[in-house]
Amino acid sequence: MYALVDCNNFFVSCERVFRPSLNNRPVIVLSSNDGCAVARSNEAKALGIKMGAPVFKIQDIVKKHRVECISGNLSFYGDMSQRVMSVLREMSPAIEVYSVDEAFLDLSGIPEHELKPLCQRIRKRVKKWTGIPVSIGIAPTKTLAKAAASVAKKYEEAEGVYLMNSLQARRSVLQRMDVGDVWGVGRKLSERFTYMGLNTAWKLSECDPAHIRELTSVVTQKTVLELQGTPCYAFGEEPDHRKQIISSRSFGEPVKDLKTLKEAVSTFVATGAEKLRSEGTEARAITVYASSSPFKGKYYANSTLITLDNATSDTGVLTKQAMKGVDEIFKQGVGFKKAGICLHDIQHKSAHQADLFSVVDNKRSESLMTAMDKLNSTMGKHTLRFGTSNPNGKWRNLCKHQSPAYTSDWAQLLVVK
Ligand SMILES: [Mg+2]
Known part of the structure; x- marks a missing residue:
């Protein structure tokens, strides 16, 4: 059996850990530049605020119901995510981190009557140790575990854990599930299935997988098999090393001068390189990109x-x-709205090929970087940085309502009086 552990309203829940006054209130977390709602508390969902809703369109609701709007703080959420994952890692035989707020657990070998109590203990401990509420779905395949987790989240009687271990349970869940909510069924495909009369997950699961393959693709055939209870997606205990690291931002104001653009890109490089070092990896190639707004003027x-x-x-x-x-991509007269870097060709440090003609003194470079990382982790981000970078430059985002970096900056720790 597999379990899917899904953090409830993750970004909002992170904020609530450090600001309990946000409990039982409508709260939304905004995307960069405070553009759209990317996470909503249950209270905000109940007000009809949709996922991805642009803030300017929901101003009336926000004012009327005093909805708390918070600028997203991705490094904070990333840190909270690692805490959740480390509890899961400790309590389950094998874990596959699927996204920032979701992880699959491989529960094979655990007796069936133990499954639910184990997941209830996991749920309690995650809440107690990190403050984050989670829902857990248990089922014979990953696709069904996803469906089970949504039941665990939706219905209070489930108390956060739902075990789908019988045909009856599978049928009752899938019959109530829109085909578009099935893991891996996108909008296009769901429109097509609905047109064919397959409007629920159950109806799709009753199809002949081979027939579905002819109509669509082998991927969708796997989805049907998974809905029937035949596992098709392998469990990857440790995901491969990431293939690339991206660090990018939209700018608060268009950037028109070379110096500011360099300050921004240099800051992105610093973030990306720090990530490489924290994972013990190195990159052999870097892409630098920048663009103007696609909505204003000539793109x-x-x-x-x-x-x-x-x-x-x-x-x-x-x-x-x-x-x-x-220098190469900058163009005079363009108002840049976004820039970023992508590090690729990433390999583990141990695979490093020594180069006879290398001009970089590796030992020196390594001790300098180690010292810099140490300083920045103990004394605060960007304490020591390269002169070309400027984390607080003119390019900075407008994050008017961002919460403090509670867990990653000593200077912003929560003070209890
Ligand atoms: Mg979630």
Whole structure:
């Protein structure tokens, strides 16, 4: 059996851990530039605020019901996510982190009567140790576990855990589930299925998988098999090393000068390189990209790929290359609205190929980076940084209502009086 552990209203729940005054109130978390609602508390959902709703469209509801609007703080949520995952890792035989707020657990080998009590203990401990409420669905396949988790979330009687271990349970859940809510069935496909009369997950599960394959694809055939209880998606205990690291931002105001654009890109490089080092990896290539707003004026977008002679995680080396990239893609007269970097060709440090002609002194570079990371982790982000970067430059986002970095910056720790 598999379990899917899903954090409830994750971003909102993170905020509530440190601000209990937000409990039982309508709360939404906003995307970058405070544009759209990307997470909603149950109270906000009840007011009819839709996922992804643009803030300017829901101003009336926000004012009338005093909805708390919070600017998203992704590094904070990432940190809370790691805490949740580490509790799961400790309590279950094997875990596959699926997204920032979801993880699959492999529960094979656990006697059936133990499944529910185990998941209830997991749920209690995650809540107690991290403050985050989760819902858990248990089922024979990943697709069914996803469906079970949504039942666990929706119905109070389930008390946060739903075990789907019989045909009867499977039927009653799938009959009430829209085909579009099935894991892996996108909007297009769901329209097509509905047109064919397959409007519920149950009806889709009753189809002949081979027939579905002819009509659609092998991926959808797998979905049907999974709905029938035949596992098709393998469990990956440890996901592969990530293939790429992206660090990018939309700007609060359009950036028109080269210096500011460089400050932004250099800051992105620093973030990306720090991530590489924290994972013990190095990159051999970096892409720098920037674009104007697609909605205003003439659209301009450009990018450049730079391949390095040696894989590295040295912020200095990567920054130097990225700055050349910015020179290349910058265009006078363009108001840049977004820029970013992507590190690729990522490999583990241990795979490093020594280069006889390398000009980079690896030992020196490594101790400098270690010292920088140590300083920044103990004394606060960006305490020591490269002069080209400027984390508080003109390009910064408008995050008017962002909560403090409670868990990752000593200076912003919560003070209890
Ligand atoms: Mg969730």
